[in-house]
Amino acid sequence: MNWLKRFMAGRYGADQLSLALLILSIVLTLIAQIARVPLLAAISYIPLALCIFRMLSRNVNRRSMENYKFSMLISPLYARFNKLRRRFSESKTKRFLKCPQCKAELRLPKGKGTIIVTCPKCRNEFRAKT
Ligand SMILES: [Zn+2]
Known part of the structure; x- marks a missing residue:
């Protein structure tokens, strides 16, 4: 695993946005499989490629800024989801x-x-x- 450590040194790595892109890619692939849409299967590689690009990127400042903007974008959705979950449990x-x-x-x-x-x-x- 030493080579991986050396390879990832100075690179950005994984964050919430990368994870979201990965999940988006998987969901698109599944939909493409179920609905049998080959174009969608091809499109599903775009978020995957972006995810890999972001993880391997050496421009850490820019990637963390993207992740910050993404968090700001989804935080209202996340808050709403938490509210619904709390309501359900109570x-x-x-x-x-x-x-x-x-x-x-x-x-x-x-x-x-x-x-x-x-x-x-x-x-x-x-x-x-x-
Ligand atoms: Zn009142």
Whole structure:
């Protein structure tokens, strides 16, 4: 493995963007296989080639800047995904609803019947079934 270490010295290596490109390539390949679209199979090599290019690149500053921009681009998606995951894991004990006035998201305990909720954001009071 020493030759690999020497080969990768000064090169950028793997990051989130490279991983995303690799996954994109695999997904495109699978879709091409299932849908039997040879053009898509050819296109699926583009993200793979980009991934390899980025990993072997010696322009570390530029690659890390690309990765930073990519992270900024996907962070809202990632936050939304985490919110959905949290909602799902708490769906048995909590009820999620929006304040009718300010649209803030509220998390209430389940199984308490109809209660009067005070929105912590705008102090609006409303009835809600939990
Ligand atoms: Zn409110």
